[in-house]
Amino acid sequence: xxxxxxxxxxxxxxxxxxxxxxxxxxxxxxxxxxxxxxxxxxxxxxxxxxxxxxxxxxxxxxxxxxxxxxxxxxxxxxxxxxxxxxxxxxxxxxxxxxxxxxxxxxxxxxxxxxxxxxxxxxxxxxxxxxxxxxxxxxxxxxxxxxxxxxxxxxxxxxxxxxxxxxxxxxxxxxxxx
Numbered sequence: 563x564x565x566x567x568x569x570x571x572x573x574x575x576x577x578x579x580x581x582x583x584x585x586x587x588x589x590x591x592x593x594x595x596x597x598x599x600x601x602x603x604x605x606x607x608x609x610x611x612x613x614x615x616x617x618x619x620x621x622x623x624x625x626x627x628x629x630x631x632x633x634x635x636x637x638x639x640x641x642x643x644x645x646x647x648x649x650x651x652x653x654x655x656x657x658x659x660x661x662x663x664x665x666x667x668x669x670x671x672x673x674x675x676x677x678x679x680x681x682x683x684x685x686x687x688x689x690x691x692x693x694x695x696x697x698x699x700x701x702x703x704x705x706x707x708x709x710x711x712x713x714x715x716x717x718x719x720x721x722x723x724x725x726x727x728x729x730x731x732x733x734x735x736x737x738x739x
Contacts, residue, residue: 567632571678572694573592573667575678577675578677578725579661579663579677580644582602582663582666582675583593583638583640583660583661585600585668586600586629586636586643587638587667589629589636590636590637593629594629594630595730596670597612598668598670598671599628599629599630599631599668599669599670600628600629600630600666600667600668601626601627601628601665601666601667601669602626602627602628602629602643602654602658602663602665602666603624603625603626603663603665603666604624604626604627604658604662604663604664605623605624605662605664606618606621606622606623606624606625607623607691608659608661608662609659609661609662610641610657610661610662611656611657611658611659611662612655612657612660613625613654613656613657614654616649616652617649617654617656623712624664627645627647627656629645632648633645633646633647633649634646635655641659641660641661642657642658642659643657643658643660644656644657644658645658663677664676664677666705702725
């Protein structure tokens with residue numbers, strides 16, 4: 563098989579991030595329709611991510627937020643999202659570049675996307691399939707996720723999305739050799 567000089571994998575990933583961007587823009591403008599809500603996982607130390615030191619200490623690699631009941635000031639630009647959430651009763655403003663997002667899941671319709679990160683050392687040195695496998699292995703080691711659903715609870719719940727979501731991985735679009 564020849565070398566992919568066009569980088570279809572990156573184009574597909576960018577298009578799928580566009581889906582997340584569009585959904586979040588609609589939520590920012592109109593609110594969440596029906597029972598829709600979103601689990602958004604991201605690398606806490608990725609370039610451009612702005613979260614408090616307290617949250618990075620609790621989640622040094624990856625964190626999952628829930629956009630459902632208690633969030634405010636959702637702003638979506640072409641490059642990032644900004645949102646206010648409460649963690650343990652403490653309000654926080656988060657800035658998350660789309661490039662830092664590792665997964666997006668809407669459990670109300672069992673729809674999910676999983677992303678490779680740009681600039682990932684594994685992605686730079688390995689094949690895309692090997693980079694994805696390395697990323698998935700790292701994510702499996704950091705399964706605890708922080709969730710903020712109800713500010714009234716005054717506590718942060720550690721949660722992992724439950725159910726049989728069908729996560730669409732970029733490798734599903736690659737030609738098998």
